[in-house]
Amino acid sequence: MEALDLARWQFGITTVYHFLFVPLSVGLAYLIAFMQTMYVTKNDEKYKQLAKFWGRLFLLNFAVGVVTGIMQEFQFGMNWADYSRFVGAVFGGPLAVEALVSFFLESTFLGIWIFGWDRLSKKMHLASIWLVAIAATLSALWILSANSFMQEPVGYEIVNGRAEMTSFFALLGNKQLWVEFPHVIYGALATGALFVTGISAYKIVRKQQVDLFKTSFSIGIVVALISSILTATAGHTQSQHLMSSQPMKMAAAEALWNTSGESAPWTVIASIDPEAQKNGFQIEIPYALSILSYNKLTGSVPGILELQAQYEQLYGPGDYIPPVRTTFWSFRIMVGSGMLMILLALFGTWAMIRKRLEQYRTFLKLMIAAIALPFIANSSGWIMTEVGRQPWIVFGLQKTEEGVSPLVSSGMVATSLIGFTIIYGVLAAVFIYLVVHYTRKGVETDEAHDISSSEKIHTTAI
Amino acid sequence: MLESLWFYLIATLFVGFFFLEGFDFGVGMLTPFLGKSDTQRRVLINTIGPFWDGNEVWLITAGGAMFAAFPNWYATLFSGFYMALFLMLVALIGRGVSFEFRSKLDNPKWRTTWDWIIFFGSLLPPLLWGVALANLMRGVPIDQNMNYVGSFWDLISFYSVMAGVSIVLLFLLHGALFLSLKTEGELRDRVRALALRIGPLTSAVLLIFVVLSYFETDMFTGKGINPGSVPILAGFALLSVHFFLKAGRDGWAFIMTGATITLSTITVFMCLYPNVMISSLNPEWSLTIYNASSNAYTLKVMTIVALTMVPIVIAYQAWNYWVFRKRVSMNDHLDY
Numbered sequence: 001m002e003a004l005d006l007a008r009w010q011f012g013i014t015t016v017y018h019f020l021f022v023p024l025s026v027g028l029a030y031l032i033a034f035m036q037t038m039y040v041t042k043n044d045e046k047y048k049q050l051a052k053f054w055g056r057l058f059l060l061n062f063a064v065g066v067v068t069g070i071m072q073e074f075q076f077g078m079n080w081a082d083y084s085r086f087v088g089a090v091f092g093g094p095l096a097v098e099a100l101v102s103f104f105l106e107s108t109f110l111g112i113w114i115f116g117w118d119r120l121s122k123k124m125h126l127a128s129i130w131l132v133a134i135a136a137t138l139s140a141l142w143i144l145s146a147n148s149f150m151q152e153p154v155g156y157e158i159v160n161g162r163a164e165m166t167s168f169f170a171l172l173g174n175k176q177l178w179v180e181f182p183h184v185i186y187g188a189l190a191t192g193a194l195f196v197t198g199i200s201a202y203k204i205v206r207k208q209q210v211d212l213f214k215t216s217f218s219i220g221i222v223v224a225l226i227s228s229i230l231t232a233t234a235g236h237t238q239s240q241h242l243m244s245s246q247p248m249k250m251a252a253a254e255a256l257w258n259t260s261g262e263s264a265p266w267t268v269i270a271s272i273d274p275e276a277q278k279n280g281f282q283i284e285i286p287y288a289l290s291i292l293s294y295n296k297l298t299g300s301v302p303g304i305l306e307l308q309a310q311y312e313q314l315y316g317p318g319d320y321i322p323p324v325r326t327t328f329w330s331f332r333i334m335v336g337s338g339m340l341m342i343l344l345a346l347f348g349t350w351a352m353i354r355k356r357l358e359q360y361r362t363f364l365k366l367m368i369a370a371i372a373l374p375f376i377a378n379s380s381g382w383i384m385t386e387v388g389r390q391p392w393i394v395f396g397l398q399k400t401e402e403g404v405s406p407l408v409s410s411g412m413v414a415t416s417l418i419g420f421t422i423i424y425g426v427l428a429a430v431f432i433y434l435v436v437h438y439t440r441k442g443v444e445t446d447e448a449h450d451i452s453s454s455e456k457i458h459t460t461a462i
Numbered sequence: 463m464l465e466s467l468w469f470y471l472i473a474t475l476f477v478g479f480f481f482l483e484g485f486d487f488g489v490g491m492l493t494p495f496l497g498k499s500d501t502q503r504r505v506l507i508n509t510i511g512p513f514w515d516g517n518e519v520w521l522i523t524a525g526g527a528m529f530a531a532f533p534n535w536y537a538t539l540f541s542g543f544y545m546a547l548f549l550m551l552v553a554l555i556g557r558g559v560s561f562e563f564r565s566k567l568d569n570p571k572w573r574t575t576w577d578w579i580i581f582f583g584s585l586l587p588p589l590l591w592g593v594a595l596a597n598l599m600r601g602v603p604i605d606q607n608m609n610y611v612g613s614f615w616d617l618i619s620f621y622s623v624m625a626g627v628s629i630v631l632l633f634l635l636h637g638a639l640f641l642s643l644k645t646e647g648e649l650r651d652r653v654r655a656l657a658l659r660i661g662p663l664t665s666a667v668l669l670i671f672v673v674l675s676y677f678e679t680d681m682f683t684g685k686g687i688n689p690g691s692v693p694i695l696a697g698f699a700l701l702s703v704h705f706f707l708k709a710g711r712d713g714w715a716f717i718m719t720g721a722t723i724t725l726s727t728i729t730v731f732m733c734l735y736p737n738v739m740i741s742s743l744n745p746e747w748s749l750t751i752y753n754a755s756s757n758a759y760t761l762k763v764m765t766i767v768a769l770t771m772v773p774i775v776i777a778y779q780a781w782n783y784w785v786f787r788k789r790v791s792m793n794d795h796l797d798y
Contacts, residue, residue, distance in 0.1 A: 063562035066515065067555040073525050077540025078547055081609070084540075088533020089756035093764060096526035100771040104519045108775075108782050111512035115797055119785055162533075164757035405541040407609045416548045423552060427559060434566055 004404045006413040007079040010420065012386075016379050017424050018072055021065035023378050026140060026185065027192020028058040029133035031223065033126075035216070040126045050216050051129075052117075053443040054196065059114065060434050064427055066107070071420070073099075079413065083393055083403030090156050090165045091146050098142035106135035140184055145177050150394050151385070152176035152245045163397065176245060179238040186234055187381070189227035190341060191374035196220030197348065198371035199439050201364040204357065209442050218352050225345035232338050235381075236292070243293050243301070246395060248311070248320060249388035251304045252327040254289060255279055259303040264289035269332070272325050277305060315396065322390040330384040337377035344370050464761040465751040468531040469738070471768055473731035475527055479520035480591075480629075480723045485716075486510040486517055488637015490557060490584025491630070494577050496641070496656070502649055503577060504565060504796045509644035511798045512786045514561065516779055518554070530764050534608050534754035535738045542602065542610025542739075543594055546617060550590045557583025565798055588633045592626030593617055595730060599679045601740035606747050608754075621678045628671045631664040632723060635703065639716040642707075646789045654707060657715070661704045668700065680740075681733040689732040696725035 001009075032054050039047035073095060076084050084092075112120070113128040120128070148171075149156075155170025156163045165171070200217035204210055242250050255272045256264075257279070266288030271280040290299040304321055311320040344367065351357045357364070393400040489510050497503030528536040540547060556579040564576035600621065603612040638657040642650055672693070675681055699721040706715035734740075738754050741747035755761065790796075 059562055060566075063559045067558035070518075070522060070554055070558075071551050073522060073529075074540060074547055074551060077525075077529065077536045078544050079541070081537035081541035084529065084537040085533050085608075088529055088536060089760045092526065092528075092530030092533055092536070092756070093760055096523065096530040096764060097767050099519060099523035099526040100767060100775070103522060104516065104771075104775045105778070107519050108516035108779055111515055112782055112785060115508075115512040115786060118795070159757065165760040165763070168763045405537075405544075406607075407611060408541050408544050412544050412548075412614075415545070419548065419552060423555060427555075430559075430563060434563065437567070 001410065001414075003408055003410040003413050004401055006410055006417050007404050007408075008400070010079060010413060010417040011075065012383075013417070014068065014071055014075065014420055014424070015386075016382060017428075018065065018068040019378060019382055020375055021061050021068065022140075023184070023188035023191040023374070024195055025058065025062045025065045026133070026136045026188035027190065027227075028054060028061065028195065029129065029136055029192075030189060031192050031196055031219065032058055033129045033133045034219065036126050036129055040122050046212060046215065049443045049445060050212060053438075054216065055113075056438055057195075057199075057435055059110075060431055060438075062110065064431055068424070068427075078416075079405055079408065080393075080403045081405035081408070083398065085162060086398050086403065087149070087163050087394060090153075090163050090171070091149055093165060093168065094142045094146040094149075094171065098139055098146075102135045102139040102142060106132055106139060109135065137185060140188070141177075141181055144181050144184060145171055145174060148174045148177040148180055150392075151180070151389060153394055153397055158397070163394070175241060179234070179241045183231060183234040183238050183381075186227045186231040187374065187378055190224055190231055191378060193220045193224035193227055193345075194341065194367075194374050195371055197224055198368050201367035202439060203442060205361060205364045205368070209445075210358070212443050214357065217348075217357065221345060221348040221352055224341065225349050228338060228341040228345050232342065235335075235338070240293060240295075246389065247302050248304065248307045248322065249327065249385075250293075251302060251307055252322045252324045252388050253331040253384060254301070255282075255324055255328045256289075256301060256303045257305055259306045260289065260301045262300055263287050263298045264293065264301040266292060270328070272328060274321075274324050318391070318399075320391060322388050327384055327388040330380040330387065333380040334377045334384060337373045337380070341370065341373050341377070344373075464758060464765060465531075465755045466736070467765060468527070468755070468761055469731070469735060469751045471765075471772075472524060472527050472531065473728065474772070475520055475524035476731075477724050477727045479517070479524055480727055481720050482517035482520060483514070484588070484633045484723055485636045485640035486514040487584040487588050488633040488635070489641060490580045490637075491634055492637055492641065492653075492656075494581050496649065496652060497577075500570070500573060501792050501796075503573075504798065505645060505649065505790050505792055505794075506641065507561060507564070507580070507798045508790045508794070508796050509641060511561070512782060515558075516782065518558070527764070527768070531756055531761060532738060532749075532751065532754040533756060535749055538604065538608050538610060538739050538749055538754075539594075542604070542612075543597075543617065545614035546590050546594060550587050553583040553586035553590075555583075556580075561798055565796070585630060588629045589626035592624075592629040593622040595629075596622035596625035596678075598734065598739065599675065599681055599730060601679075601742035601748075603743050604739060604741035604747050604749070605743065608747070608749060611743075621674050624667070624671050624674060628664075628668045631660060631667055632700075632719065632726075635660045635664050636716070636719040636723065639703070639707075639712065639719055642712045643716055644789055646791055649792075650789075654712070658704065658707055661700075661707070665697075665700050669697075672697075679733075685733075686735040686737070687732040689729045692725050692732065693729045696722050696729065699725065 032051050035047050035054065036051040038044065039051060109128045109131040113125065113132060116125050116128060152174060154174045155165060155167040157166050197217050197220035200213040200220060203213040204217065239250060254267055255270050257277050265284035265286045268283040268285060270282035273280060287297050289301055290297055293299060293301055308320050312318065347363060348367065351360055351363065389395055391399045393403040489506060493503050493506045497506050560576040560579045560583065564573050597617050602610060603616065605611050635657060638653050638660060641653045642657060645653060699718045703715045703718045706718060736751045737748050738751060739749040
């Protein structure tokens with residue numbers, strides 16, 4: 001393989017991996033901040049125990065998120081030097097601001113939170129976890145403003161063959177940012193919430209510390225319901241925006257080769273043939289794509305082939321069609337996972353209100369498996385976003401192949417690709433092992449506080 | 463004007479990184495040797511527990527600031543020193559998770575494994591930064607398109623390894639002095655004895671490195687800003703550590719290694735100015751703060767953000783150190 005392909009794989013693997021941990025950190029931070037707020041305002045020890053239990057899992061997750069994030073920031077210069085030269089004056093800005101404004105705050109106050117349980121006043125200590133949650137959200141805002149520039153460049157001009165920033169506020173006001181950011185943050189909340197409900201369900205099914213975990217399940221399921229619905233509506237807004245800003249991405253996401261008629265049907269599934277540039281078998285729902293795109297029954301949606309012709313006129317000869325299969329299926333996997341999340345959260349909320357949760361053991365077991373859903377949705381959402389933008393690295397300005405480091409050899413990239421993949425794999429295994437370990441151990445109640453062996457805690461808990 | 467300001471700001475971020483993460487690298491390297499029992503090793507790691515992550519952000523910010531203010535510097539350095547950075551990332555990744563993972567299970571083998579990852583994860587970055595700085599000072603093969611045309615092995619020489627060893631020793635000493643302020647009893651006695659032994663060795667190795675620099679680089683020919691007495695003060699600060707320690711003034715001793723780190727970093731940046739990457743092939747092809755920088759508007763916006771935020775960051779990080787100012791004891795509840 002060439003250095004370009006290897007660098008792409010490395011970016012894909014390390015970024016998707018990093019983004020398994022980031023949304024969980026953001027979402028859990030808010031849930032823990034909420035639990036600790038309940039502890040401080042109601043002075044109920046139960047919530048302190050819960051905040052500590054979830055806090056421990058949160059810290060394991062946060063650690064992996066942080067270290068894989070360092071890699072992200074360095075990777076642009078290492079593997080994408082020409083991209084960095086081309087956009088550094090615009091794209092570097094939000095990254096530097098992220099470190100200065102958010103990441104410092106997040107890291108410092110996380111340290112204060114971990115070690116500060118007995119050193120700070122209750123209120124100061126509570127403030128520190130809220131600062132972590134807010135800083136993590138702001139981090140997302142800055143990073144997404146950089147990503148939005150790649151999707152929809154604004155606030156720049158091209159001078160001497162590179163992009164230069166002309167308006168910082170245009171970057172921050174980028175329409176793409178304000179459809180992308182809410183989608184990501186609601187998704188992060190849903191991720192944290194389904195993690196909490198899944199692990200709580202596991203404990204309830206096993207009849208361990210049922211009261212405590214019913215409390216965290218209730219908090220989680222309400223957040224899961226609200227945030228998964230909001231994620232879907234924000235996603236809908238985003239795809240409507242993409243119809244005008246990146247129609248090729250949407251056409252590829254629908255595998256719509258030819259421009260639709262006056263009312264566009266939505267393709268549920270299709271067998272796609274990218275070579276022949278058409279679909280074999282497909283199942284369609286009439287009018288649905290027009291509704292999704294424009295909120296009305298009519299409205300033609302431009303197809304891949306017509307857009308390709310348009311782009312050739314605009315940008316010169318070339319292939320402007322992204323990998324259609326990947327874009328199409330990642331979109332469907334994301335939407336499908338999201339819908340399942342909403343249904344599960346609806347049922348869970350209903351069962352909780354009816355106080356029948358423990359009767360639905362199958363449902364609770366499903367909720368354990370459902371921990372995977374937001375991670376699948378997050379990953380496939382990003383795969384759709386980034387793959388669907390190809391061949392561009394910055395839409396309309398630079399192609400991915402032009403951004404790669406010209407003199408970094410394929411041997412070097414292969415070494416780092418293999419190295420990171422192995423290390424990330426080991427980290428994932430250790431992370432999951434520790435999460436399972438601490439889940440089994442359960443909430444440390446006061447009687448069990450100084451006992452270190454898990455069996456003893458187990459007995460006290462029951 | 464703004465280019466120069468950003469050059470100083472990036473120097474400041476590196477000073478922050480070396481000063482702060484310097485001692486937590488030192489503690490990481492010392493932990494397997496100084497900690498005679500698991501509890502002692504936990505005490506050592508917990509001395510830096512609330513701080514190390516915030517310290518590391520100085521590096522991340524320096525990286526981001528280079529990207530924003532000097533995209534060409536960022537691109538050339540990071541793609542050019544590819545394998546060195548890969549190794550550093552592996553070290554930082556391993557080290558970062560180790561702090562969190564090590565004490566989570568009771569198994570001694572588990573803990574020893576993470577302790578050694580912390581050791582190598584704390585040893586490699588200063589070693590590699592030394593190698594990188596030596597090459598920045600001496601110049602590396604850069605072509606007319608600002609691309610590094612050498613290999614990883616071109617970065618490795620007696621001189622650059624000496625730079626790495628000097629920084630490792632300096633951070634070891636810095637870390638030991640930090641520990642003398644944060645531990646107590648028998649552990650602290652051993653830390654102080656160790657610091658008294660590493661001190662003279664560090665001074666000797668750094669002196670050799672300075673002499674080597676005289677022959678290996680153009681640093682002393684006055685191409686950059688004449689650093690004047692700054693490096694001499696750095697030397698005196700380092701020599702004074704021994705006397706402060708003997709007098710029982712550990713706090714001052716720690717400030718003095720901090721001063722050595724700060725003044726040495728300033729010296730390197732002053733001598734480099736206005737170059738950021740010197741081309742050994744043709745001086746015309748060197749990257750300077752002018753041909754590597756962003757446009758004026760970007761620099762202006764970034765200046766406003768940086769000049770507002772850096773003092774705030776320093777303030778709350780200082781508060782963090784104040785909150786956790788107490789020595790860590792074997793009887794404390796240990797989080798890490």
